[in-house]
Amino acid sequence: MSRPTVNDVARVANVSLSTVDRVLNGRDGVRKVTQERVRAAMAQLGFERDIMAANLSRQRIYNIHFVIPDGPNSFMRNLAAELETHARIARRDRTEITVTLVPPFDGRGLAAALRQARAAGADGVVMVATESAEVRQAVSELRAAEIQVVTLVSDLSASARGYFVGIDNVSAGRTAAGLLGRFCQGRAGRIAIVAGSMLVRDHVERRLGFEQVMHAEFSELGLLPPVEGGDEAARVDALLTNVLRENSDIVGVYNLGGGNHGLRAALDRIDVAARPRVVVHELTAQTRAALQDGVFDAVLQQDIHKEVASALVIMRNLIEAVPIDARTGLIHTEIFLRDNLP
Amino acid sequence: MSRPTVNDVARVANVSLSTVDRVLNGRDGVRKVTQERVRAAMAQLGFERDIMAANLSRQRIYNIHFVIPDGPNSFMRNLAAELETHARIARRDRTEITVTLVPPFDGRGLAAALRQARAAGADGVVMVATESAEVRQAVSELRAAEIQVVTLVSDLSASARGYFVGIDNVSAGRTAAGLLGRFCQGRAGRIAIVAGSMLVRDHVERRLGFEQVMHAEFSELGLLPPVEGGDEAARVDALLTNVLRENSDIVGVYNLGGGNHGLRAALDRIDVAARPRVVVHELTAQTRAALQDGVFDAVLQQDIHKEVASALVIMRNLIEAVPIDARTGLIHTEIFLRDNLP
DNA sequence: CTGAAAGCGCTTACAG
DNA sequence: CTGAAAGCGCTTACAG
Numbered sequence: 108m109s110r111p112t113v114n115d116v117a118r119v120a121n122v123s124l125s126t127v128d129r130v131l132n133g134r135d136g137v138r139k140v141t142q143e144r145v146r147a148a149m150a151q152l153g154f155e156r157d158i159m160a161a162n163l164s165r166q167r168i169y170n171i172h173f174v175i176p177d178g179p180n181s182f183m184r185n186l187a188a189e190l191e192t193h194a195r196i197a198r199r200d201r202t203e204i205t206v207t208l209v210p211p212f213d214g215r216g217l218a219a220a221l222r223q224a225r226a227a228g229a230d231g232v233v234m235v236a237t238e239s240a241e242v243r244q245a246v247s248e249l250r251a252a253e254i255q256v257v258t259l260v261s262d263l264s265a266s267a268r269g270y271f272v273g274i275d276n277v278s279a280g281r282t283a284a285g286l287l288g289r290f291c292q293g294r295a296g297r298i299a300i301v302a303g304s305m306l307v308r309d310h311v312e313r314r315l316g317f318e319q320v321m322h323a324e325f326s327e328l329g330l331l332p333p334v335e336g337g338d339e340a341a342r343v344d345a346l347l348t349n350v351l352r353e354n355s356d357i358v359g360v361y362n363l364g365g366g367n368h369g370l371r372a373a374l375d376r377i378d379v380a381a382r383p384r385v386v387v388h389e390l391t392a393q394t395r396a397a398l399q400d401g402v403f404d405a406v407l408q409q410d411i412h413k414e415v416a417s418a419l420v421i422m423r424n425l426i427e428a429v430p431i432d433a434r435t436g437l438i439h440t441e442i443f444l445r446d447n448l449p
Numbered sequence: 450m451s452r453p454t455v456n457d458v459a460r461v462a463n464v465s466l467s468t469v470d471r472v473l474n475g476r477d478g479v480r481k482v483t484q485e486r487v488r489a490a491m492a493q494l495g496f497e498r499d500i501m502a503a504n505l506s507r508q509r510i511y512n513i514h515f516v517i518p519d520g521p522n523s524f525m526r527n528l529a530a531e532l533e534t535h536a537r538i539a540r541r542d543r544t545e546i547t548v549t550l551v552p553p554f555d556g557r558g559l560a561a562a563l564r565q566a567r568a569a570g571a572d573g574v575v576m577v578a579t580e581s582a583e584v585r586q587a588v589s590e591l592r593a594a595e596i597q598v599v600t601l602v603s604d605l606s607a608s609a610r611g612y613f614v615g616i617d618n619v620s621a622g623r624t625a626a627g628l629l630g631r632f633c634q635g636r637a638g639r640i641a642i643v644a645g646s647m648l649v650r651d652h653v654e655r656r657l658g659f660e661q662v663m664h665a666e667f668s669e670l671g672l673l674p675p676v677e678g679g680d681e682a683a684r685v686d687a688l689l690t691n692v693l694r695e696n697s698d699i700v701g702v703y704n705l706g707g708g709n710h711g712l713r714a715a716l717d718r719i720d721v722a723a724r725p726r727v728v729v730h731e732l733t734a735q736t737r738a739a740l741q742d743g744v745f746d747a748v749l750q751q752d753i754h755k756e757v758a759s760a761l762v763i764m765r766n767l768i769e770a771v772p773i774d775a776r777t778g779l780i781h782t783e784i785f786l787r788d789n790l791p
Numbered sequence: 792c793t794g795a796a797a798g799c800g801c802t803t804a805c806a807g
Numbered sequence: 808c809t810g811a812a813a814g815c816g817c818t819t820a821c822a823g
Binding site for chain 1: 810
Binding site: 452470473501504506 | 818
């Protein structure tokens with residue numbers, strides 16, 4: 108009737124609880140024949156271990172460290188806030204969350220934080236990766252110490268990380284093009300692209316995807332080469348103001364990086380009728396307001412809440428060696444217009 | 450250092466475990482003064498009950514029944530499939546999922562299934578609601594029997610249901626208009642609307658939202674009155690073919706119901722250059738193919754996986770009287786273009 | 792009104 | 808190589 112337990116297995120296999128436990132957890136010191144007997148009993152009964160009882164018994168607490176970039180980037184601030192929320196909920200699931208902030212785009216600093224997490228006894232580390240040899244080295248060390256590693260938002264190429272949780276940035280760029288191209292169709296003119304830095308991997312990927320689709324499907328719309336605003340509002344404002352002044356035929360703008368505040372400032376300064384269609388990334392108080400005011404047309408987003416939740420689920424499963432549902436880490440690129448704002 | 454337990458509380462309050470348990474679970478038979486002493490100890494220690502240990506001890510298994518419509522509707526078939534997947538995962542969380550299929554749009558049948566779930570000892574019932582007095586009555590009975598009720602996808606007005614998990618259909622209609630309006634701007638012409646039935650609540654709401662935004666923001670585009678295809682492909686095909694023949698100025702189509710297969714058939718029959726822009730609901734193998742082939746421009750979607758997961762979380766929290774995060778039940782209306790398909 | 796003891800399904804020393 | 812006993816943090820009869 109009810110679920111079979113270790114006791115049932117022990118009885119059927121005619122061994123003690125300890126032996127069942129040994130087989131169940133792959134500890135050695137059990138004769139092959141006995142192992143077989145136990146496994147047969149498990150199969151016969153359809154035994155599935157109760158992981159909560161196991162954790163209770165082990166007094167196991169999952170110790171998970173998040174290492175994320177510091178700084179003014181509002182996406183990262185939202186991420187940090189999300190982690191606060193989860194920290195409380197997670198405790199009920201025997202999960203202790205520790206957050207470490209590191210300087211952005213600093214491989215050395217990140218690597219140091221990873222080593223520190225290891226010293227602090229982390230069972231797993233979730234990090235927003237910066238590409239760097241030091242980081243890859245540190246990740247290898249963690250894995251060697253049987254500490255699970257998951258990358259979040261930004262992946263680390265050719266590394267030993269167990270999983271990546273985030274969006275596909277090439278697709279995100281393609282999606283932006285699909286929207287902006289349709290929005291601008293029928294109007295002759297060109298598209299301006301604003302990036303943070305072409306040294307950052309996700310920005311490169313977004314640009315790639317965007318240009319692919321624009322060339323293939325909306326070739327009547329010309330593309331200006333990207334300007335790099337370093338994700339800083341003031342620079343984005345200055346650069347875009349300049350672009351708009353020098354090119355009177357801009358019908359669309361795609362900002363694939365940060366600094367949306369500056370973008371809006373530049374747009375607010377020109378005549379409403381002359382404003383281009385605008386697609387940007389990351390939902391914040393500012394981009395939300397710009398959508399509502401009709402200054403931005405669409406905002407692409409990765410759901411931070413979902414990303415953190417997925418990272419935790421994956422981390423627990425990785426630690427427990429439970430098979431992982433392939434969809435869990437796949438974060439969908441969401442599209443927000445004014446009317447489907449959450 | 451580690452989390453305080455009932456033992457710590459008992460020691461500090463100078464009472465037995467049983468008394469701590471009584472206070473913790475609000476059972477009576479404890480003097481006010483003793484209660485106070487226990488509560489003070491809990492507060493002092495920052496005690497938080499370990500719900501997994503509690504469930505283990507209670508041998509509690511959450512028995513959750515899902516009641517969903519039967520029939521060919523592919524959205525509902527996907528929902529049923531999703532429940533299969535969750536059933537296996539949920540067992541590890543001491544949750545037993547039972548699925549009952551009922552005839553669609555049949556209040557009496559639904560009400561009967563609800564009573565049956567109660568008889569079968571459900572702790573909670575999750576249902577795709579059909580508006581009906583019998584259903585409201587059955588829900589009241591469930592609540593009276595302390596069985597939690599959550600509505601999924603389609604809500605039940607003025608009922609005693611504990612929570613609704615699904616999207617805001619007015620917003621969904623507004624979102625469709627925001628997209629289709631932008632896609633069609635610059636082209637003079639009119640928009641055709643296809644509905645399943647104006648007797649179904651979510652369709653009514655979608656139409657409402659759609660017309661609101663079209664009138665307010667894209668008034669240069671005329672709207673045809675909706676045709677009702679009963680969510681059946683053949684009827685949708687016939688109706689739309691007729692509409693396109695009688696109106697040569699159709700630049701956009703919004704199908705807010707089912708039968709997308711028929712819609713596509715009708716479109717395939719006309720010249721590529723003359724095809725309207727198309728926005729529909731629900732991602733299926735067919736709508737996905739139509740996106741990829743460029744016949745449909747956008748598909749609006751509710752994430753079924755997320756809906757089921759949210760319903761389960763909410764149900765468990767409802768049963769345990771744990772406070773519920775307001776965001777959990779709120780399913781976002783997702784927008785899919787060809788390039789952000791999952 | 793209060794408490795001592797046993798048990799939920801597993802794991803962990805310890806003993807043989 | 809194998810087993811008996813105690814314990815994880817709670818709850819549940821049962822006794823007083």
